Amino acid sequence: MASALRSEVHLRFHALATVIVIGLGFYFRISGLEWALVALAVGSVWSAELVNTAIEAVVDLVSPEYHLLAGKAKDVAAGAVLVTAGAALVVGLLVFGPRVWALLG
Numbered sequence: 001m002a003s004a005l006r007s008e009v010h011l012r013f014h015a016l017a018t019v020i021v022i023g024l025g026f027y028f029r030i031s032g033l034e035w036a037l038v039a040l041a042v043g044s045v046w047s048a049e050l051v052n053t054a055i056e057a058v059v060d061l062v063s064p065e066y067h068l069l070a071g072k073a074k075d076v077a078a079g080a081v082l083v084t085a086g087a088a089l090v091v092g093l094l095v096f097g098p099r100v101w102a103l104l105g
Helices: 002-007 009-028 032-062 068-104
Strands: none
Touching: 002 009, 002 032, 009 032, 009 068, 032 068
16 A cells, blocks of 8 residues: 555545545544545545556556557446546535535625
């Protein structure tokens, strides 16, 4: 994970988002179930991003020149991260949205 954090900009973004989400969880005193949902969402995004990084590294190793299938593998892996991040965003909006809205309104 440390290697991926050093080399992957997107993973550093996810690390920052994780810190913010944990801070919001403590600030809003979310329930145990909400913590579980947030933890699953955060863990899923991290897992998807790490698998994406591994796939990209393997594809680069076995196909240093451009190949259509290599590009497809990378695109599909990145798409998996996007889908997972989108689902995590929905969890975040459901857990934190009403609280933030009440705080602002």
